[in-house]
Amino acid sequence: MIEEMRSFNELVLEAESQGITLSELTLCIQADTLKTTRRELLGKMRKNLITMRQSAENGKKETHSASGLSGGQAALLERHSAGLLGEVAHLAAVYALAVAEHNACMGRIVAAPTAGSCGILPGVLLALGELRGLSDDSLVMGLFNAAAVGMVIAQNASLSGASGGCAAECGSAGAMAASAAVELMGGTPEMCAQACALELKAIMGLVCDPIAGLVEVPCVKRNATGAVLALTAAEMALAGIKSAVCADEVIGALKSVGCMMHESLRETSLGGIAATKTAREIAAKLKEKENFENEKI
Amino acid sequence: MNVFDIIGPTMIGPSSSHTAGASRAGLVARRLLGEEPVWARVVLYGSFALTYAGHGVDRAIIGGLLGFELDDVRIRDSFRFACKAGLDFTIEISEEDMGHPNTACICLRGKKGGSVSIVVRSVGGGVVNVVEIDGGEVLFSAEYDTTVIFNNDRPGTVARISAVFAAHEINIAFMRVFRKYEGKEAIMVIETDQQAGEDVVSELRASENILKVITIPPFRV
Numbered sequence: 001m002i003e004e005m006r007s008f009n010e011l012v013l014e015a016e017s018q019g020i021t022l023s024e025l026t027l028c029i030q031a032d033t034l035k036t037t038r039r040e041l042l043g044k045m046r047k048n049l050i051t052m053r054q055s056a057e058n059g060k061k062e063t064h065s066a067s068g069l070s071g072g073q074a075a076l077l078e079r080h081s082a083g084l085l086g087e088v089a090h091l092a093a094v095y096a097l098a099v100a101e102h103n104a105c106m107g108r109i110v111a112a113p114t115a116g117s118c119g120i121l122p123g124v125l126l127a128l129g130e131l132r133g134l135s136d137d138s139l140v141m142g143l144f145n146a147a148a149v150g151m152v153i154a155q156n157a158s159l160s161g162a163s164g165g166c167a168a169e170c171g172s173a174g175a176m177a178a179s180a181a182v183e184l185m186g187g188t189p190e191m192c193a194q195a196c197a198l199e200l201k202a203i204m205g206l207v208c209d210p211i212a213g214l215v216e217v218p219c220v221k222r223n224a225t226g227a228v229l230a231l232t233a234a235e236m237a238l239a240g241i242k243s244a245v246c247a248d249e250v251i252g253a254l255k256s257v258g259c260m261m262h263e264s265l266r267e268t269s270l271g272g273i274a275a276t277k278t279a280r281e282i283a284a285k286l287k288e289k290e291n292f293e294n295e296k297i
Numbered sequence: 298m299n300v301f302d303i304i305g306p307t308m309i310g311p312s313s314s315h316t317a318g319a320s321r322a323g324l325v326a327r328r329l330l331g332e333e334p335v336w337a338r339v340v341l342y343g344s345f346a347l348t349y350a351g352h353g354v355d356r357a358i359i360g361g362l363l364g365f366e367l368d369d370v371r372i373r374d375s376f377r378f379a380c381k382a383g384l385d386f387t388i389e390i391s392e393e394d395m396g397h398p399n400t401a402c403i404c405l406r407g408k409k410g411g412s413v414s415i416v417v418r419s420v421g422g423g424v425v426n427v428v429e430i431d432g433g434e435v436l437f438s439a440e441y442d443t444t445v446i447f448n449n450d451r452p453g454t455v456a457r458i459s460a461v462f463a464a465h466e467i468n469i470a471f472m473r474v475f476r477k478y479e480g481k482e483a484i485m486v487i488e489t490d491q492q493a494g495e496d497v498v499s500e501l502r503a504s505e506n507i508l509k510v511i512t513i514p515p516f517r518v
Contacts, residue, residue: 026300030299041300045301047307048304048305051368066353067350103310103311104310105311106309106353107309108308108309108310108368109307110306110307111304111305111308111317112303112304112305113303113304114313114422115308115310115312115313115317116311118310121304123457146304148300150303151300151302151303154298154302154303155298159303160421162314162421200353211349212465213313213344213347213348213352214348215310215312215350216351286350293350293377
């Protein structure tokens with residue numbers, strides 16, 4: 001039995017030699033390391049799925065964040081009859097936006113892997129659940145598959161925007177969602193690895209540049225595009241398309257790109273979108289409002 | 298690391314470092330106080346000071362002080378709940394560089410007259426590190442059963458304390474000793490795999506050169 005979930009390749013080989021899915025393998029490894037039962041792990045993960053669903057539903061209501069920068073977009077996208085996206089991608093984007101908006105409004109969410117990227121995985125899984133008739137049991141296994149991907153990335157690169165830019169947050173969330181989607185659609189563990197590699201290559205180098213340091217712009221909408229990107233990567237992998245570079249090496253590149261990334265592009269709000277004229281004006285207005293409210297107190 | 302570090306925690310948004318970490322900082326302070334707080338002074342530094350309004354850092358810390366868990370929706374209205382609970386608090390913003398972007402200083406007084414003061418850092422993913430307690434340098438995350446012991450820096454103290462844990466079959470996972478000056482006051486932080494119960498704590502308190510013992514439960518089971 002593998003003890004450390006550090007290499008994607010090792011996980012794929014182990015799962016394929018045992019003839020089981022990545023999620024099943026993850027469940028076995030974790031039950032062993034955490035000295036607990038499958039039942040307990042499944043129950044705990046199911047609670048996360050339920051919270052994700054609640055945050056998606058709550059996020060569709062048209063509430064707004066304290067700054068006024070977020071809210072109402074998921075409702076707008078849901079009402080819009082999509083002429084470009086297929087139904088799964090459309091719904092995934094709606095849910096991803098909803099969860100991310102709910103997060104911005106101080107709602108209850110499940111970090112997956114982070115709060116800033118919390119919409120992508122539920123977006124993809126909940127849409128597949130509804131439109132492809134997958135049971136909650138299957139979706140819970142999807143979360144274990146995704147968690148395995150997140151663990152490999154966390155141990156070889158990073159999941160934090162401050163060290164790896166947005167590619168570390170939304171990129172990892174997308175890789176997790178892509179891999180889970182492949183498994184849920186009947187793909188092999190090898191295809192999961194391919195989906196992960198394809199998604200991470202697409203988002204490599206994405207900077208973390210939140211306006212006024214808030215997890216709102218551009219974070220919330222990147223969750224929607226991230227969900228669709230994850231589905232694209234998963235679809236390619238399911239079609240048998242292979243990444244020329246394997247997932248483990250792509251994750252290595254993710255780490256080195258994160259290290260090379262200038263500090264102004266890693267959650268400091270000094271570069272990228274945060275440094276635009278409009279962004280600086282928004283930040284100044286928010287500061288003014290805050291000072292005014294402090295004076296009132 | 299496990300699957301629930303990746304899919305989780307369940308928390309109130311928008312930021313694991315600024316919101317979940319901040320509420321955990323408040324919770325740790327409350328647990329270290331060991332009673333209902335009636336007065337609090339919170340100072341925010343670095344990115345906490347710059348973005349507290351948008352991330353709800355202030356509301357999250359006060360929520361933690363009231364005992365609200367990371368996923369408690371009452372965090373949003375924690376100021377109102379503080380009023381109800383009789384917690385008098387102030388929140389200040391400082392420009393001082395504390396060496397880490399997400400740092401807070403929390404000073405508390407309790408109903409029974411106890412007090413504690415900590416400097417705490419939110420290090421990401423909702424995890425915090427306490428780096429100072431009552432003016433003394435320390436380092437712990439409160440992810441284990443944690444016992445903080447203030448003692449006189451004398452030979453044999455560490456051995457006597459660890460013997461108490463051994464006698465109660467409590468396994469020490471991590472143990473760190475901090476002091477400013479030789480022979481003066483020292484602080485010991487002991488993280489264990491089992492809980493140090495009342496019997497252990499009173500035995501520790503009774504032993505030579507021990508000034509104060511605080512024990513808090515872990516955040517993760």
